[in-house]
Amino acid sequence: xxxxxxxxxxxxxxxxxxxxxxxxxxxxxxxxxxxxxxxxxxxxxxxxxxxxxxxxxxxxxxxxxxxxxxxxxxxxxxxxxxxxxxxxxxxxxxxxxxxxxxxxxxxxxxxxxxxxxxxxxxxxxxxxxxxxxxxxxxxxxxxxxxxxxxxxxxxxxxxxxxxxxxxxxxxxxxxxxxxxxxxxxxxxxxxxxxxxxxxxxxxxxxxxxxxxxxxxxxxxxxxxxxxxxxxxxxxxxxxxxxxxxxxxxxxxxxxxxxxxxxxxxxxxxxxxxxxxxxxxxxxxxxxxxx
Amino acid sequence: xxxxxxxxxxxxxxxxxxxxxxxxxxxxxxxxxxxxxxxxxxxxxxxxxxxxxxxxxxxxxxxxxxxxxxxxxxxxxxxxxxxxxxxxxxxxxxxxxxxxxxxxxxxxxxxxxxxxxxxxxxxxxxxxxxxxxxxxxxxxx
Amino acid sequence: xxxxxxxxxxxxxxxxxxxxxxxxxxxxxxxxxxxxxxxxxxxxxxxxxxxxxxxxxxxxxxxxxxxxxxxxxxxxxxxxxxxxxxxxxxxxxxxxxxxxxxxxxxxxxxxxxxxxxxxxxxxxxxxxxxxxxxxxxxxxxxxxxxxxxxxxxxxxxxxxxxxxxxxxxxxxxxxxxxxxxxxxxxxxxxxxxxxxxxxxxxxxxxxxxxxxxxxxxxxxxxxxxxxxxxxxxxxxxxxxxxxxxxxxxxxxxxxxxxxxxxxxxxx
Numbered sequence: 001x002x003x004x005x006x007x008x009x010x011x012x013x014x015x016x017x018x019x020x021x022x023x024x025x026x027x028x029x030x031x032x033x034x035x036x037x038x039x040x041x042x043x044x045x046x047x048x049x050x051x052x053x054x055x056x057x058x059x060x061x062x063x064x065x066x067x068x069x070x071x072x073x074x075x076x077x078x079x080x081x082x083x084x085x086x087x088x089x090x091x092x093x094x095x096x097x098x099x100x101x102x103x104x105x106x107x108x109x110x111x112x113x114x115x116x117x118x119x120x121x122x123x124x125x126x127x128x129x130x131x132x133x134x135x136x137x138x139x140x141x142x143x144x145x146x147x148x149x150x151x152x153x154x155x156x157x158x159x160x161x162x163x164x165x166x167x168x169x170x171x172x173x174x175x176x177x178x179x180x181x182x183x184x185x186x187x188x189x190x191x192x193x194x195x196x197x198x199x200x201x202x203x204x205x206x207x208x209x210x211x212x213x214x215x216x217x218x219x220x221x222x223x224x225x226x227x228x229x230x231x232x233x234x235x236x237x238x239x240x241x242x243x244x245x246x247x248x249x250x251x252x253x254x255x256x257x258x259x260x261x262x263x264x265x266x267x268x269x270x271x272x273x274x275x276x277x278x279x280x281x282x283x284x285x286x287x288x289x290x
Numbered sequence: 291x292x293x294x295x296x297x298x299x300x301x302x303x304x305x306x307x308x309x310x311x312x313x314x315x316x317x318x319x320x321x322x323x324x325x326x327x328x329x330x331x332x333x334x335x336x337x338x339x340x341x342x343x344x345x346x347x348x349x350x351x352x353x354x355x356x357x358x359x360x361x362x363x364x365x366x367x368x369x370x371x372x373x374x375x376x377x378x379x380x381x382x383x384x385x386x387x388x389x390x391x392x393x394x395x396x397x398x399x400x401x402x403x404x405x406x407x408x409x410x411x412x413x414x415x416x417x418x419x420x421x422x423x424x425x426x427x428x429x430x431x
Numbered sequence: 432x433x434x435x436x437x438x439x440x441x442x443x444x445x446x447x448x449x450x451x452x453x454x455x456x457x458x459x460x461x462x463x464x465x466x467x468x469x470x471x472x473x474x475x476x477x478x479x480x481x482x483x484x485x486x487x488x489x490x491x492x493x494x495x496x497x498x499x500x501x502x503x504x505x506x507x508x509x510x511x512x513x514x515x516x517x518x519x520x521x522x523x524x525x526x527x528x529x530x531x532x533x534x535x536x537x538x539x540x541x542x543x544x545x546x547x548x549x550x551x552x553x554x555x556x557x558x559x560x561x562x563x564x565x566x567x568x569x570x571x572x573x574x575x576x577x578x579x580x581x582x583x584x585x586x587x588x589x590x591x592x593x594x595x596x597x598x599x600x601x602x603x604x605x606x607x608x609x610x611x612x613x614x615x616x617x618x619x620x621x622x623x624x625x626x627x628x629x630x631x632x633x634x635x636x637x638x639x640x641x642x643x644x645x646x647x648x649x650x651x652x653x654x655x656x657x658x659x660x661x662x663x664x665x666x667x668x669x670x671x672x673x674x675x676x677x678x679x680x681x682x683x684x685x686x687x688x689x690x691x692x693x694x695x696x697x698x
Contacts, residue, residue, distance in 0.1 A: 003524040012519035015512040027549035045346040047336035090437035110678035112633035222542030243544035250548040263545040344556040
């Protein structure tokens with residue numbers, strides 16, 4: 001749609017600007033301030049310069065957390081995106097079944113994060129959980145509170161359980177926009193199932209797929225609640241992701257300076273990734289508009 | 291000030307530039323004034339500006355935000371005077387002046403962090419590198 | 432043949448989604464002795480005792496009350512400020528609109544962990560710590576951008592001619608907006624409110640950091656029980672089931688719009 005140029009529109013945006021400035025700009029400024037100061041409490045600050053940043057960029061602890069975080073996000077994307085597409089392709093196209101599927105699939109998305117954690121915490125326990133009990137019954141030694149590998153597996157399965165539906169629903173929405181004539185043409189050309197997918201369905205899903213990847217990447221990159229409830233970051237530090245590590249330092253130990261420096265670096269990474277995705281997305285829209 | 295080709299009435303650009311510069315300088319002066327004075331009478335540039343304030347403002351951080359704020363004001367004034375036209379750069383993406391400013395700032399932040407990681411210590415040369423980088427971004431991206 | 436294959440895939444997937452939820456429900460209907468001593472797929476002695484505990488113990492049910500208060504506050508604030516902004520984004524292009532939109536989006540993407548500490552300091556210093564409004568304002572950080580994003584998508588679908596006709600008919604902007612435009616995007620407002628409600632309802636980190644006693648949300652009450660020794664699994668499961676209910680109810684009411692919300696790709 002053509003938009004009218006009108007700089008008075010700023011007045012309509014003003015309320016949002018005020019609210020978001022209050023809840024985003026002031027805290028960010030505070031973080032920058034804290035990152036160059038040291039404190040012993042009571043709002044008594046001493047200049048520390050770049051000390052905390054030097055400490056943070058060379059800290060093995062943060063490197064390890066970052067490594068775990070990237071590994072986790074990659075695994076999540078590698079599983080959820082193909083699985084989500086596969087599920088979307090198999091969903092009924094219309095009728096009662098389609099709306100039933102929609103509602104049932106949306107259910108996990110709307111469960112509070114901590115309850116998702118609670119569900120899987122209970123579900124995976126060897127003594128009272130169905131999953132843990134079944135695995136023990138078939139003779140698999142599984143204990144997510146002691147074994148790092150099991151803890152990872154639990155958290156990944158939990159995230160797949162929680163979020164695959166989002167990818168599937170987005171792709172489903174993309175698939176719905178393909179006119180039936182396309183499929184008929186493909187049928188006349190006797191195109192294989194793979195070719196239909198590759199040349200008709202995938203290009204149509206491109207836009208929503210990008211959004212799905214963006215949302216899944218961002219949300220897994222800042223995941224906090226679910227692993228915190230299930231494993232608390234353990235065993236040891238094996239599931240301590242960036243957010244968990246940061247919260248431990250900031251709210252747990254109240255180390256303002258180091259936590260603030262860490263926060264800024266974390267935020268910069270997020271900003272970079274958001275920008276890359278946003279640029280790709282707008283350029284894609286422009287290419288489609290042409 | 292060649293407004294001959296422009297259909298809009300002649301805007302008082304000199305006055306606008308002057309007002310912007312005066313306001314920004316006034317804020318800077320206020321920041322310097324607000325910096326506490328140490329016992330020997332010299333300015334203590336690194337002491338908290340508000341004793342016991344929870345935000346812990348100090349002059350260097352305030353200066354940092356002042357610079358960013360000034361850049362934004364400059365860009366806004368420029369955008370009103372000479373409307374931005376997007377162009378395709380070496381990254382094959384369309385960028386306007388505002389986008390290039392953002393790329394420069396974000397890139398500079400990562401350059402500084404990288405400098406700290408490899409060399410540590412004062413960031414003077416890293417800042418020089420950032421300036422070169424920003425110039426390159428504005429020229430080619 | 433192919434149809435049967437996809438039906439099988441869907442059944443398996445939905446089973447995978449529902450079994451853990453069933454297990455939670457199952458546990459909430461068992462007594463604690465049954466949970467820990469025997470392993471049963473169905474509750475042997477059906478009991479509602481766990482729910483009774485939650486609904487009669489103030490430290491439990493006040494958690495729900497607190498959560499609902501700040502979630503409603505947040506939804507109202509978010510939608511109110513987002514409506515005019517979304518209209519501006521969908522109708523006009525103005526200086527810096529793309530940058531502003533991007534900046535709003537980064538707030539949706541930024542990790543709450545980064546903001547937890549400064550929020551704590553900010554609200555403590557202005558005396559709002561442990562109040563509902565503090566949590567509601569903090570959640571605006573990600574809900575306002577989200578609401579703007581969703582509403583903008585819906586408003587873009589309303590033809591511009593409607594605005595123009597209304598202005599010609601002599602409507603002032605506020606009257607046009609409330610009397611004509613808002614009913615047109617009612618479904619969009621519903622979807623946006625739904626997602627604001629949901630994301631505020633599920634958020635744990637900020638609401639836990641910003642409250643201690645008076646405004647303690649249910650999510651924080653639940654994690655406290657987890658860390659305590661001698662876990663009361665039945666009550667915990669019952670609390671979990673009760674926390675799912677608002678979402679399940681709301682999803683039922685907006686089920687026809689959800690697909691549309693997803694179609695816009697804006698969640």
